Amino acid sequence: MKLPFSRGKGSQRPAKVINASILHSTFERRSIIIGTVQGGIGVLLAARLGYLAIAENEKYRLESESNRVNLTLVPPRRGWILDRNGAPLASNRADFRVDLIPERLADPEGTIDQLGALLGLEPTRIADIKAKVAEARGFQPVEVASGLDFEQFAAVSVRLPDLQGVVPQRGFSRFYPTASSVGHLIGYVGPASAEEFEKDPNPLLVTPGYKIGKDGLEKQFETDLRGVPGARRVEVTAGGRIIRDLETREDVQGQPVRLTIDGPLQDYAARRIGLESGSVVVMDCRSGDLLCMASMPSFDPNSFSDGIGGVEYAMLREDERVPLRNKVLKGLYPPGSTVKPMVSMALMQAGVDPEETVFCGGGLRVGNRVFGCWNRRGHGAVNMAKGIYQSCDVYFYSMAQRVGMDPIADMARRCGMGQEFPLPVTSQFYGTVPDPAWKMKKWGREWQTFDTVNATIGQGYMLSSPLQLAVMASRLATGRHVMPRLTLDTKPKGFDNIDFPAEQVEYVRQAMSDVVNGPGTAGRARLPIDGTLMAGKTGTAQVVSLSISNGKSGPWKYRDHGLFIFFAPYDNPRYAGAVVIEHGGGSGAAYPIARDVMTFLFDPAKGLDALKTLEAGWGGTAQQRLERRYAAYAAERGAAVSRPPRSEAAIFDRVEAEARVAAQQSQGIANEVIAPRPEANPSSSPAAAANPATGAAPAPAAAPPAVPPADAVTTATTTGSVPQ
Amino acid sequence: MNSSTFGGSTSIIPAPIARQPWEMMIPVLLLTCFGGLVLYSAGGGSMEPFATSHFIRFAVFMVMTAIIAAMPREAMRVLTYPAYLVVLLMLLGVEVVGAVGGGSQRWLEFGPIRIQPSELMKPAVVLAMARFYETLPSGMIGTWRSLVPAAGLIALPIGLVLMQPDLGTSVAIAFGGVVVMFLAGLPLWWFLLGGGSLVAAAPLVYFFALRDYQRARVTTFLDPESDPLGAGYHIAQSKIAIGSGGIFGKGFNEGTQSHLEYLPEPHTDFVFATMAEEWGLMGGLFVLAMYSLILWWGTKVSRDSHDRFCALLAAGATATIFFYIAINLLMVMGMAPAKGIPLPWMSHGGSSMMTNMICIGLLMMVNRWNQNAPRRGLTN
Incomplete structure (x- = not known):
């Protein structure tokens, strides 16, 4: 199409040329153009339709199916x-x-x-x-x-x-x-x-x-x-x-997972811990099976499955007994006197004759310092057995001075302390076995005499978990390198690996039996079952110096930890274990629990009777008390709680970090001599009625000494009046 | 070139029936019936709520079409400008009612009838333009007098419709008007210049004149993947429906995209997708063929016209119908931005059917005039 009339000065003349005829032919031409454009679009549409329906049919049919289904x-x-x-x-x-x-x-x-x-x-x-x-x-x-x-x-x-x-x-x-x-x-x-x-x-x-x-x-x-x-x-x-x-x-x-845990025993032990904060570990020392790993107080896993609620989290967080911490694996405590049987093994391996005696006059003078025994009046002549069952500190101070720290530290590791076990758990703490090399590396200081003294009575830098104490009890009881296992499809291990000669094992077994059944420190731990004798060793671990707390009363977090390791029957050990009660005020809080747990193992009915009586006094089972506390807490604080962390991982990272910090608590007094506290009353007769160790014990008659610990030897307190 | 080829002089069929333009009527009837079938499926396999009202509307508008088709030539010439003015005033009325009532609306209510004046404006503009160029002396083509009044006739309603705001209808009105101007013989370079400046102005319009939702439609059209769950969802689902139909479709009443509500507006804007899913490529080609026959007939009516008014009017009416078809089909196949433009004789909706039937009525009217005065000449 030409543009004859477009522009130029001469547009006036061509404009006259436009007439109806020209317009009509323009119309004819242009209508063909428009028709062509329309037809073109029609062809385009048909082509597009064909492309979608044929070439891309497969793709769109799939998309339509994925929409629909x-x-x-x-x-x-x-x-x-x-x-x-x-x-x-x-x-x-x-x-x-x-x-x-x-x-x-x-x-x-x-x-x-x-x-x-x-x-x-x-x-x-x-x-x-x-x-x-x-x-x-x-x-x-x-x-x-x-x-x-x-x-x-x-x-x-x-x-x-x-x-x-x-x-x-x-x-x-x-x-x-x-x-x-x-x-x-x-x-x-x-x-x-x-x-x-x-x-x-x-x-x-x-x-x-x-x-x-x-x-x-x-x-x-x-x-x-x-x-x-x-x-x-x-x-x-x-x-x-x-x-x-x-x-x-x-x-x-x-797939199901079969554990070595004994369900009823686990439940019994957890309930038996009662109002205390602590853990109970029981092992089958013929197979290494972990029968019970109870840690209380705890949370109800049923109520966590929809996420940890704000109120629930706040309640658990505010509890100083840390219900979110698994104390069996992540509670670290100074083992206290429970290490003495292990130290005895180290002494015998180092050539000390168990019948050799040391005179205990209530303290041991080394150079110009005096290290006190828990019994400020002294034990008189003490051999190794008496050192164990009377828990005489002076005997071990004296012998440890002779053999040095290294054999003792080696033995501690051999018995499981400071070790990690191949168990299917998310994490386990392995504590500390101090020796001169360790102290130089960690603190940059020379090993001191008082460090050995502290270590031989399981204080100072020494830290272990309840699981390690239970493994130690099994290895001492059997003389074999028992490895714990948690699932039935793993092989028992360590039984072909003999740690100790039979006569040494028997000597220690007898001494530990005497702790309970003889003239020892835990007479009330005797099993109420004829013919079955339990052996054990008490321990009391201080967490603060004597000048801050007497360890038995006052603020809960300053009270002593109570520990007890045990096995039974003493002459042919079948079960071994450990009980640790945090801030229980001494070993008296721990061994009644061990006694009842072992009673339940041998005679469930008798064990349950003892528990029923106790739970009546505590206000129901652990689960009932937890639910009641939650209801009360929610009613009181329900609206005012802050949000829990968004992810569970954050919650448990925090719990673990706090557990590490808590484990450092007792190291605050490791730089000085730790004067052991008077132990539980060794002369008391086996109690017929179980006595709940609530930790709310009244203060002992005599006020705690306000003098430096090294001089405590002169201010002996009575031993007979220590309440449980 | 005789338009009444169908039946012709056969004595069996009475003359008044034989005289009707069956080559257009049959495709329109077939499309309407097919549309009703698709709406039956879109209604979940039921005549309600779409198919019945679709047929009723068609019947009502068929009567209206017959009335328009019977209009005498002189009356049409006299009534053209008044009709344009009335529709323009109605458009103004929409603005007034909208301003008083608060918020935008596009219709006026007269008792039970709800009228969308912008739809009426499409044929009204075509009529007015045809009338204008009929009366304009031939010598003035190419001068400003051939452009300014016509541009005013288009610009006034477009301005009012844009205020509603309804971009799609504005473009449709402009399209009809511009086609008439083009066929009236205005210099070609005016159109090239206009088209060029539109292309240049497009970015400015996009950034300053469009509302957000309109801008989203354009963006989505240019890049459908940018928002598969938002604005691009409609077109994506429409393409899935058409593409999954294949050659023969999933079968009547078996469309999953429409029945399971993946396809938006399966009975109005996306009725073609609903159809193509169930009837496949074959259904689509059938629909395209019917539209081709109708538009072919419209073009023929226009070219057979004896005077300028008839020719321009018929061409404008055909272009208006074409615009609906083209934009709707380009849209459902993912080649034009999503617009609220329904498909003639298939979509459920009264306004568009009214517009299309008015256009058909005008074409039939012109066709009748052509038959009654089979005089071939170049005079006015």
Whole structure:
């Protein structure tokens, strides 16, 4: 098409040329152009349609299918955790549950309030859920409630069209029949955190209702326990409404884990600890099986499975008895006099004749310093056996001066102190066995005489965990290098490795039996079972110097730790173990517990009778007391708690860091001589009635000495009036 | 070139029936019925709520079309400008009601009837433009007098519609008007200049004149992956529906994209996708063929016209119908930004059907005039 009339001065003349005829032909031409353009677009549309429908048909058919079909993972049932006899310590319970998918919520606040009203949730629980939804990343489901009854479940289900992002389902939830008794040992389960999902981007982890192990054995055996998820293919609308089921595949339950733990014993020991804070470890010293690893106070793993609530966390945090710390593995204590049988072994190995006597006059003078015995009046002539059963400090001071620290430190390590054991636990502390090289490296100072003195009575820098003490008891009792094991599918180890000659073993066994059954320091620990004699060794570990506290009264955190290692029967040891009571005020808090636990092992009915009486006085079982405390705490403080850390990992990192700090407490007095306190009354007769060691003991008759410890030898206190 | 090829002089069919333009009527009827079938499926396999009202509306508007088609030539010439003015006043009324009522609206209510004046404006502009160029002396083509009044006729309604704001309808009105101007013989370089400046102005319009949601549509069109769950979702789902249909479709009432609510607006803007999912490429080609027949007929009516008014009017009406079809189909296939423009005779919705039926009525009217005065000439 030409542009004859466009511009130029002469436009006046050509303009006259335009007439109807020209316009008509222009119209004809231009209508062809327009028709062509229209036709062109028509062809373009047809080509595009063909391209989409033929060339890209495969791709879009897949996308249409993935729109239409929703694959829902069915969380697998978790494998059970069984005790040595096949009884469940952790099982699954069928229940109805409700979860939220935060990213699908149109109105989070409104939906949660509505659910709260439907399910009758408490205000603190609703606040917890709101906080979790606010900080959840889109893909993480948030549990609203589990263990619902059918009416509640149905009430939510029928309102589902109005509750976008709410997922009610039938499923299984983890159940711990003995609740807080196994809290530290088994751990608990919970929904995967964002960090855990990043590490393992398995879609199962963000399936509503799926929980992973968060602590303890649940975390350690995660891969075994997990199982294979089932799947359900459903047809869904864009809004997520399910139209119909297409196909379902069953889940495969996870593998069970069989522990060496004796469930009833574990529960009994945990309950027997009572109001105290402490731990009980019992081993089968013929196989190394850990029968019981109780640590109390504890938490209820059942109530942790939907995340640690704000109120619950605040209550557990504020408790100075640290219910979140597993004291069996992460409590470190100066072992006190419980090391004396081990030191005796070291002395015998170094050539000391056990019958050689040392005169104890209440103290030992070395150079110009006097190191006091706990018995300020002295023990007279003391041989090794008497040194053990009367726990004479002077005998060990004197002999240790002769052999030096290194043989003792070697023996301590051989007996398990300062060692880590190949156990399936998330972490274990291995404490300290001090020797001159260690002190130079750690503190840059020379080893001093008083360091040896402190170490021989298990004070100063020496630290060990209750598990290590129990292993030490088994090795002393058997003379073999017993290795502990926690699962039945591992092999017993260390039994072909003989640590001590038989006659030395028998000597120490006899001396330790005398601690309980003879003229020793723990007469009240005698088993109320005819023909079964328990051997043991008491220990009292100071945490602060005598000038701050007498160790038996005053602020709880200044009181002495009470320790007891034991095995039974003494002449043919079957079971061995250790009891540690934090700030129990001395060994008197520990050995009655050991006695009752061993009684339960040999005669469950008799053991339970003793416990029933005690629990009546304490106000119910440990679980009942925990629940009551929670209710009271929630009523009092419910609205005012601060939020717990977002992830469980942060919570347990903090607990572990605090445990490390706590273990340093007793080292504050390691730079001076530690004057041992008077032990439990060695002359008292075996008590018929168990006496709860509540730690609320009145102050001893004589005031504690306010003089420097080195001079304490001159201000002997009475030994007979020490209350339990 | 005789338009009444169908039936012709066969004596079996009565003349008044044989005289009707069946080559257009049959495609329109087929499309409407097919549209009803698709709406039946979009309604979840039920005549309610879409299909029944679709047929009722078509019947009502068919009567209106017949009335328009019967209009005498002189009455049309007299009524053109008054009709334009009335619609313009109604558009103004929309603005007034909107300002009083607060918030924007696009319709006026007369009792039970709700009228969208911007829809009426599309044929009204075409009529007015055709009338204008009919009366403009040939010699003035190419001078400012051929442009300024016509531009005013287009600009006034566009300004009012833009205030609603309704970009899509504004463009549709402009399209009809500009096609008439083009066919009226205005110098070509004016159009090239206009097109060039539009391209130059596009970035400015994008950044300063468009509202956020309009801008989002343009952005999404240029880069659909930028927001697969937001603005791009509609077009992505539409393409999935069309592509998953394949050659023969998933079968009537078997579309999952539409039935499971993945496809937005399966009964209005995306009715073609709903159809293509169930009827496949074959259904799509059938629909395209029907539209081609209708537009072909419209173009033929225009070219067979004996005077300027008829020719321009018929071409403008055809262009208006074409604009609906082209923009809607380009959109559902992911080649144009998402716009609220329905597909003629298939989408559920009264306003667009009214506009299209008015255009058909005007075409039938012109066609009748052509038949009644089969005089071929170049005079006015």
